[in-house]
Amino acid sequence: MIANSYYAQDVHGPYDLHDIGDLALEEGGTIRGCRLAVATFGKLNAARDNAILIPTWYSGTSKIWEQVYIGRSRALDPEKYFIVCVNQIGNGLSSAPHNTPAPFDGPRFPRVRIGDDVRAQHRLVTERLGIQELALVVGGSIGAQQTYEWAVRYPDMVKRAAPIAGTAKNTDHDFLFTATLSEALRSDPAWKGGWYASAAEVHQGLRRQARLWAVMGWSTEFYKQEIWRGYGFSSLEDFLTGFMEAYFLPMDPNDLLCMAWKWQRGDVSRMTGGDLAAALGRIKAKTFVMPIDEDMFFPPRDCEAEQKLIPNSEFRVINSVCGHLALFGTDPGYAPQIDRHLGELLASEA
Amino acid sequence: MIANSYYAQDVHGPYDLHDIGDLALEEGGTIRGCRLAVATFGKLNAARDNAILIPTWYSGTSKIWEQVYIGRSRALDPEKYFIVCVNQIGNGLSSAPHNTPAPFDGPRFPRVRIGDDVRAQHRLVTERLGIQELALVVGGSIGAQQTYEWAVRYPDMVKRAAPIAGTAKNTDHDFLFTATLSEALRSDPAWKGGWYASAAEVHQGLRRQARLWAVMGWSTEFYKQEIWRGYGFSSLEDFLTGFMEAYFLPMDPNDLLCMAWKWQRGDVSRMTGGDLAAALGRIKAKTFVMPIDEDMFFPPRDCEAEQKLIPNSEFRVINSVCGHLALFGTDPGYAPQIDRHLGELLASEA
Numbered sequence: 001m002i003a004n005s006y007y008a009q010d011v012h013g014p015y016d017l018h019d020i021g022d023l024a025l026e027e028g029g030t031i032r033g034c035r036l037a038v039a040t041f042g043k044l045n046a047a048r049d050n051a052i053l054i055p056t057w058y059s060g061t062s063k064i065w066e067q068v069y070i071g072r073s074r075a076l077d078p079e080k081y082f083i084v085c086v087n088q089i090g091n092g093l094s095s096a097p098h099n100t101p102a103p104f105d106g107p108r109f110p111r112v113r114i115g116d117d118v119r120a121q122h123r124l125v126t127e128r129l130g131i132q133e134l135a136l137v138v139g140g141s142i143g144a145q146q147t148y149e150w151a152v153r154y155p156d157m158v159k160r161a162a163p164i165a166g167t168a169k170n171t172d173h174d175f176l177f178t179a180t181l182s183e184a185l186r187s188d189p190a191w192k193g194g195w196y197a198s199a200a201e202v203h204q205g206l207r208r209q210a211r212l213w214a215v216m217g218w219s220t221e222f223y224k225q226e227i228w229r230g231y232g233f234s235s236l237e238d239f240l241t242g243f244m245e246a247y248f249l250p251m252d253p254n255d256l257l258c259m260a261w262k263w264q265r266g267d268v269s270r271m272t273g274g275d276l277a278a279a280l281g282r283i284k285a286k287t288f289v290m291p292i293d294e295d296m297f298f299p300p301r302d303c304e305a306e307q308k309l310i311p312n313s314e315f316r317v318i319n320s321v322c323g324h325l326a327l328f329g330t331d332p333g334y335a336p337q338i339d340r341h342l343g344e345l346l347a348s349e350a
Numbered sequence: 351m352i353a354n355s356y357y358a359q360d361v362h363g364p365y366d367l368h369d370i371g372d373l374a375l376e377e378g379g380t381i382r383g384c385r386l387a388v389a390t391f392g393k394l395n396a397a398r399d400n401a402i403l404i405p406t407w408y409s410g411t412s413k414i415w416e417q418v419y420i421g422r423s424r425a426l427d428p429e430k431y432f433i434v435c436v437n438q439i440g441n442g443l444s445s446a447p448h449n450t451p452a453p454f455d456g457p458r459f460p461r462v463r464i465g466d467d468v469r470a471q472h473r474l475v476t477e478r479l480g481i482q483e484l485a486l487v488v489g490g491s492i493g494a495q496q497t498y499e500w501a502v503r504y505p506d507m508v509k510r511a512a513p514i515a516g517t518a519k520n521t522d523h524d525f526l527f528t529a530t531l532s533e534a535l536r537s538d539p540a541w542k543g544g545w546y547a548s549a550a551e552v553h554q555g556l557r558r559q560a561r562l563w564a565v566m567g568w569s570t571e572f573y574k575q576e577i578w579r580g581y582g583f584s585s586l587e588d589f590l591t592g593f594m595e596a597y598f599l600p601m602d603p604n605d606l607l608c609m610a611w612k613w614q615r616g617d618v619s620r621m622t623g624g625d626l627a628a629a630l631g632r633i634k635a636k637t638f639v640m641p642i643d644e645d646m647f648f649p650p651r652d653c654e655a656e657q658k659l660i661p662n663s664e665f666r667v668i669n670s671v672c673g674h675l676a677l678f679g680t681d682p683g684y685a686p687q688i689d690r691h692l693g694e695l696l697a698s699e700a
Contacts, residue, residue, distance in 0.1 A: 172574070173572075173574070179561065180565055189539055204537070208537065212530055224522070236525075
């Protein structure tokens with residue numbers, strides 16, 4: 001275990017820790033006493049049919065969903081819905097390399113797949129929360145991967161699905177981009193094969209990863225229009241350090257590597273012997289596929305190809321010069337679009 | 351000086367070395383006895399008005415122009431034109447960090463700007479070759495930057511210009527992408543501040559750079575369609591190592607850093623006090639602005655914004671799923687488009 005004050009209640013809470021027992025993983029490992037960090041908003045109704053599940057993305061936690069997506073008179077309204085935001089395995093709030101005791105700590109934390117996360121969440125939702133039906137599963141990026149996995153794996157349980165800025169089967173290009181992120185960490189001599197004493201030692205690798213995100217995470221137009229000026233930064237370099245590096249610096253490298261490995265291999269067709277059309281054809285949820293038009297690594301055309309394979313689905317493109325990182329909510333024009341689409345989806349018969 | 355058999359006549363020749371004398375640089379340094387490696391094709395006519403100048407791109411040399419762009423019955427036809435392909439400073443054939451003797455060797459090689467290259471080429475062309483008029487200047491990527499610089503700096507001399515997959519003023523996004531390429535080299539402990547004993551020592555940094563190019567150099571669609579299979583590779587990893595890493599591995603890191611620094615700062619508006627419209631407004635050449643539709647870092651919309659500022663210009667988009675690296679000629683549909691546009695440009699009144 002490595003002490004890291006970033007993954008704490010005062011930064012990311014309030015959230016509850018649920019021990020869901022031992023979780024046997026697809027790749028052969030086991031997380032013993034797997035803990036899921038869960039933030040909930042609103043109340044489960046008497047019919048137990050107003051639950052919304054939200055899985056998290058790479059580097060993100062439930063906190064950003066609370067801050068950017070959930071609120072009264074928003075589509076994700078805790079007055080109407082019981083919103084369950086589950087932190088993915090490896091994100092540092094839930095079981096992760098940095099908070100697992102030896103001998104399964106750090107680089108010995110077992111390989112986790114999207115399917116493992118979704119099975120863990122299913123156990124939480126059905127056994128701990130007593131929920132058999134989800135009015136909506138919505139998530140961005142790796143959260144979109146988990147959303148697809150939910151809809152394919154438990155088609156009768158998921159009534160509506162909204163994968164934002166992500167794909168059901170990860171692409172080769174996306175795999176390569178993610179590999180450069182991980183290599184930025186592992187190539188730092190301070191990483192020491194994952195046996196660093198504190199995340200701060202690997203700060204150069206974390207800074208390098210932050211700058212790779214700067215290239216692919218936003219868009220060419222984001223920089224052309226100098227959108228970052230609106231965030232209170234005095235120069236491009238000030239933004240790169242003060243926003244991008246500041247965001248990644250406190251994070252645990254092994255936690256990030258755990259999530260990246262999972263992200264690279266997201267693929268619902270693993271459930272159907274490699275047949276993506278068959279996998280997506282299983283989805284019963286009313287599904288809105290919601291890519292972001294300027295996304296450089298989950299481009300709309302890749303998402304549209306998948307949408308066409310989903311029976312009861314619509315293609316809803318979000319417009320933002322912030323590209324993939326519009327997920328952060330930095331574009332004031334973003335949230336209204338999300339609310340409009342999710343509101344329409346939630347209002348639809350399912 | 352560092353021995354490197356890659357930058358040799360048997361790999362990149364035949365080319366001639368021209369000593370153009372001392373070159374005082376914009377940033378304050380001087381290249382003493384600056385050598386330009388020049389490959390020529392065809393003959394200068396009696397009127398001395400059939401010369402075509404081609405500057406090279408990052409990591410490239412005159413060889414790829416010979417192999418992919420120049421030939422009988424091509425637009426760049428040595429039967430009709432005297433084609434002068436000048437290797438940019440820093441590319442390893444012309445004066446560069448690796449081939450310069452101490453004390454100005456390696457990391458002490460002075461900073462070079464696009465304007466320095468173009469002034470050096472102008473000296474070569476006017477004083478050594480006796481040419482006062484260029485029927486066409488054409489180049490890709492950093493070669494496009496030099497093409498713009500030529501057209502703005504010597505408007506009466508350049509009759510036609512064809513910048514391919516590049517901009518007149520580099521963008522912030524492009525600057526950031528290039529920074530990650532350079533950081534991949536400098537973060538290799540074997541780089542030793544530029545004082546490595548051989549390029550082979552820095553092979554991990556070169557390999558990392560190659561993989562960053564894999565993400566941004568091609569396109570998402572290139573990988574979706576697995577275009578690399580057509581190049582004779584058995585898997586994605588085989589392609590990354592056998593093509594991308596193989597391409598960069600023999601190169602000198604300091605040479606690459608010299609070119610990258612220049613690329614990041616290409617900006618014709620330096621000649622007009624920062625006024626890009628005024629700079630591009632000076633161009634008298636008939637100009638075809640030729641971006642590649644899938645280019646991830648010189649996107650067509652950036653090129654179109656510049657084209658609109660050039661008086662006698664047309665916007666000619668090249669279509670290729672190979673993205674920026676279509677420049678390599680790996681897409682069989684690429685050369686015919688280049689030939690059609692360049693042929694039309696060369697046939698036009700200027």
